[in-house]
Amino acid sequence: MNLSNYIRICDAIVQLIEPLAEVVIHDLDKNIIKYINGNLSKRKTGDASLLDITSLNNIEKIVYPKVNFDGRLVKSISVLLEEKYLLCINCDVSIFNKMQEISNVLLQMGNPPESLFTNDWQEKLHVTIHSYLENHHLLFDQLSFSDKKKLSKHLFDLGAFQEKNAADYIAKILQLGRATIFKYLKEWRNQ
Numbered sequence: 001m002n003l004s005n006y007i008r009i010c011d012a013i014v015q016l017i018e019p020l021a022e023v024v025i026h027d028l029d030k031n032i033i034k035y036i037n038g039n040l041s042k043r044k045t046g047d048a049s050l051l052d053i054t055s056l057n058n059i060e061k062i063v064y065p066k067v068n069f070d071g072r073l074v075k076s077i078s079v080l081l082e083e084k085y086l087l088c089i090n091c092d093v094s095i096f097n098k099m100q101e102i103s104n105v106l107l108q109m110g111n112p113p114e115s116l117f118t119n120d121w122q123e124k125l126h127v128t129i130h131s132y133l134e135n136h137h138l139l140f141d142q143l144s145f146s147d148k149k150k151l152s153k154h155l156f157d158l159g160a161f162q163e164k165n166a167a168d169y170i171a172k173i174l175q176l177g178r179a180t181i182f183k184y185l186k187e188w189r190n191q
Contacts, residue, residue: 006081007035013089014038020095026086028053040068040090051086066090073097121163125170128158148174149184156188 003025010023014037022038026049033047061079068074072094079087132154133140138147152170161167171181 003035003085006085006087010035010087010089011037017091020092022090024088024090025081026051026088028084028086034085038090040072040074040092042069049086068092121160121166122169125155125160125166128155128160129173143174148176152176152181152184153188156185161185 006025010025014021014023019039022036022040024033024041024043025035026032027034028049028051031049031051031053033043033045033049036043036045061077063075063077066074066076072092074090075093076088076090078089081087129140129151132138132151136147143151152174155161155170160170167181167185168178170176171178
């Protein structure tokens with residue numbers, strides 16, 4: 001078996017997600033590391049594989065977590081290459097755990113003080129729009145012209161246009177022409 005084609009792919013994987021990746025090819029006959037690129041484990045070519053080769057029977061691929069020598073969490077996948085080699089891709093995912101922790105802290109929300117937003121009709125409008133989008137499984141930045149008209153009608157039915165300058169504000173945030181909004185309002189008021 002010619003490993004050179006696999007090694008080119010392995011080098012590309014490491015280069016793509018460096019410094020998070022390490023790729024190892026184990027020679028199962030000799031139970032040694034035949035190839036390694038990346039610097040997660042501090043191992044080198046020729047080191048013992050330390051694999052229980054008997055447990056590799058009938059394995060095609062397996063995904064599993066590992067703990068690196070420095071305590072970092074590593075997600076790994078091992079794939080049998082024919083019957084002589086085992087390809088292992090190790091990815092340091094500890095940074096993603098840290099990002100998740102930071103995200104959780106940043107995304108913790110309390111309730112805004114009601115007295116501060118009592119008269120904020122724009123905030124109430126934003127919440128109403130967001131609820132409408134969630135209920136209709138729509139994304140704000142992907143609204144069609146028809147979606148915008150239906151949303152405007154929903155806001156009209158709820159009385160959102162009764163606030164001073166609401167029509168201008170709604171036209172602006174929905175990226176509709178002012179004349180379009182007033183045309184809708186005339187149509188709906190005449191129904």
